[in-house]
Amino acid sequence: MTPPDAPHNRWSDLDRPPLNVTALRRGLLRSESLWSELEVVETTGSTNSDLAERARSGDLAEGTVLVAEEQTAGRGRLERSWTAPPRSGLFFSVYLEPGDDVPVERWGWVPLLAGVAAATGLAKSAGVDTALKWPNDLLVTVEGEERKAGGILGEFAGDGIVVGLGINVSLRADELPAPTAGSLALAGAVSTDRETLLRAVLRSLEHWYGEWKGAGGDAAASGLQAAYAAGCATLDRTVRAELPGGNSLVGQAVAIDGDGRLVLSTDDGLQQPVSAGDIVHLRGAAGGLT
Numbered sequence: 001m002t003p004p005d006a007p008h009n010r011w012s013d014l015d016r017p018p019l020n021v022t023a024l025r026r027g028l029l030r031s032e033s034l035w036s037e038l039e040v041v042e043t044t045g046s047t048n049s050d051l052a053e054r055a056r057s058g059d060l061a062e063g064t065v066l067v068a069e070e071q072t073a074g075r076g077r078l079e080r081s082w083t084a085p086p087r088s089g090l091f092f093s094v095y096l097e098p099g100d101d102v103p104v105e106r107w108g109w110v111p112l113l114a115g116v117a118a119a120t121g122l123a124k125s126a127g128v129d130t131a132l133k134w135p136n137d138l139l140v141t142v143e144g145e146e147r148k149a150g151g152i153l154g155e156f157a158g159d160g161i162v163v164g165l166g167i168n169v170s171l172r173a174d175e176l177p178a179p180t181a182g183s184l185a186l187a188g189a190v191s192t193d194r195e196t197l198l199r200a201v202l203r204s205l206e207h208w209y210g211e212w213k214g215a216g217g218d219a220a221a222s223g224l225q226a227a228y229a230a231g232c233a234t235l236d237r238t239v240r241a242e243l244p245g246g247n248s249l250v251g252q253a254v255a256i257d258g259d260g261r262l263v264l265s266t267d268d269g270l271q272q273p274v275s276a277g278d279i280v281h282l283r284g285a286a287g288g289l290t
Contacts, residue, residue, distance in 0.1 A: 016087035016170060018069060019195055027199050028065075034206040035094075036063035043086070045073035047093035048153055048164035055158030060095050062160060065202065067092040071166070085175055089150075089183070090167040090198055094205070097160035098213055106217030107161055108275075109224065109260050111136050111154035113208050114163045116227050118150065121204035122167070125197050127190035131233035134253070134262045134279055138167065139233055140187035146233065146281075147182025165201070169194055220258060229256050234279060239264065242278040249274065250282070 021040040028035045044050055047066045054060040070086035084091070098107055118138055119130040130149070131139040138150035150167035168176075168183035170192045176182070185192050208224060215222035229235060234253045241249045241264060249272060251264030261273040 016085075018087060019067065019198070024067075024195060024198065028202055034063045034209060035065055035202060036061045038065040038067070040067045040069065042068075043070040043072060044068045046071055046164070047091060048155060048162050049073075051093045051095050051162045052155055052157035055095055055160060055162060058158060060158060060160075062095060062097040064095045065092060066094075067198070083177065084166070084168060084171060087194070088171050088175065089169045090165065090194055090201070092198070093162055093164040094202075095157075095160055095162050096209065098217065099159070101213050102217030105259075106219070107156070109212065109217065109219050110161050110163055110209075111152050112219075112228050112256075112260050113212055113224055114152050114154070114165060114205060116224060116231060117205035117208045118152070118165060118167065118201050119231050120208075120227075121201035122184065122197065124204075125191060125200035126184050128184050128187045130231075132228065132231045133281070134232055134234040134256070135260075135276075140182050140184065142182040142186045147186070148180055149182045149184060149187065167197070167201075169197065219260065225256060225258065225260075228260075232256060234262065234281065238282045240280040240282055241274045242280065243274070244276055249277075253279075 019040050021038065025038050028038060047068050051060065051064065051066050068091045071091045096110060112135065115132045115136055115138065119132055122128055122130045128140055133139050136152040137148050139146045140149040150165065153164045155162050168181065170185045171183035173186065191197070211222040212219065212224050219225035237253055238250070239253050243249060249264060249266065251266040251272065253262055254265045254271065255263040257263050257273055261275045262279070264272045264274060266272055
């Protein structure tokens with residue numbers, strides 16, 4: 001273990017080896033694959049910001065993947081910061097162009113699609129049951145408690161959408177940014193090899209994106225809506241939706257509708273769809289607040 005005041009370099013933490021970009025390209029960049037370009041950088045502010053800037057300039061092909069060993073200005077929803085030690089997780093963004101095959105009003109499903117892909121890919125490669133908190137958090141169980149181990153951020157750019165994922169892989173308990181955070185390692189992952197995990201998530205993302213795009217963005221017909229609902233830890237719980245503008249709404253989360261909105265059943269008997277907001281789990285099978 002390197003002393004905390006030692007200068008950081010590529011091999012400063014041998015428990016966290018650098019990604020092998022040659023091996024990743026060999027495994028992912030095939031002629032029939034969605035993935036067209038893959039780059040790994042040592043450090044950057046935000047992979048989402050980098051790809052979005054390139055997309056706006058027209059200098060970006062669909063299927064581009066940008067991975068950072070460290071992000072110094074990673075962003076989550078509501079402009080929250082995302083920080084983690086170098087090489088302790090997967091920090092990457094992809095660029096997708098649903099194009100004329102999918103109406104723009106259905107593009108809002110892409111971040112939810114990425115959540116399904118990440119959860120299924122990590123379940124297979126890490127052996128960790130990963131649940132989805134609407135709209136874009138990845139949850140794992142650590143010592144019987146739900147913890148956030150990852151997040152997803154989508155933003156329109158150029159002719160497509162940039163989707164960023166941050167996943168805590170090997171973070172130790174003393175490195176967690178908050179008591180509600182977790183990591184795959186703390187959840188008992190059978191593998192924390194980041195190359196294995198990244199390949200699994202990207203292959204799962206390619207599969208789900210192909211199914212959804214092939215169905216014209218119809219989340220029901222592609223099976224995406226059912227898959228998201230099946231893996232969503234928010235459903236069947238009492239939640240508080242903190243809405244844009246400062247309002248809030250409390251109710252039982254009963255469904256994910258065809259537009260990807262969370263439907264709440266309130267005490268007055270109404271069913272209210274929520275398209276954006278911060279969700280707090282108040283009661284449910286796991287108990288407690290999340």
